[in-house]
């Protein structure tokens with residue numbers, strides 16, 4: 001906290017339920033201990049919300065069964081064509097806000113012709129359709145942009161993707177070749 005020079009932190013997450021070099025390994029027991037620390041950060045009021053990231057159903061269910069304070073948010077990779085439905089449902093059924101990181105597939109989605117065609121129906125761009133799609137799915141999108149023009153464009157979301165176009169987007173596969181999915 002001293003090094004961040006902040007009075008409090010808005011949200012603090014466990015980045016992943018396993019060490020990154022052991023992707024997918026079973027660390028359920030260790031996560032219970034880590035979570036006790038997260039709970040103490042929250043009760044100290046130095047952190048306003050605590051949550052998890054990249055937790056699959058196995059790891060989520062174990063944590064929810066043992067937590068005194070449930071995580072408030074799950075952050076996972078989510079974009080048109082890669083939606084982690086089981087992990088999202090598990091979190092939403094347990095009352096968590098689900099945040100979609102990389103909703104533009106780190107940029108790899110931007111050249112997708114099928115999404116471009118849908119964007120044309122609303123006179124907007126692929127990025128806006130990708131972000132709007134996430135919102136209409138009931139998730140909070142977490143796009144990142146360094147260009148001021150992109151930052152502004154990503155707030156221009158006052159249109160609604162109709163049911164037919166949502167179905168088209170739901171059926172798209174392999175929308176972002178090159179993106180390194182967290183497949184676990």
Ligand SMILES: NC(=O)c1ccc[n+]([C@@H]2O[C@H](COP(=O)([O-])OP(=O)(O)OC[C@H]3O[C@@H](n4cnc5c(N)ncnc54)[C@H](OP(=O)(O)O)[C@@H]3O)[C@@H](O)[C@H]2O)c1
Nearest residue numbers: 053101102103104105106107127143144145146147150153
């Ligand atoms: N929890 C986790 O494990 C995890 C993992 C990965 C990422 N994240 C977080 O998720 C957030 C977003 O992730 P991300 O950077 O991978 O992906 P992203 O938001 O899907 O894509 C970012 C890329 O899209 C471009 N972009 C943004 N808006 C655009 C627009 N309107 N038109 C055209 N291009 C646009 C950006 O370009 P410019 O920069 O040039 O604007 C950048 O190259 C980050 O805050 C990151 O920390 C979390």
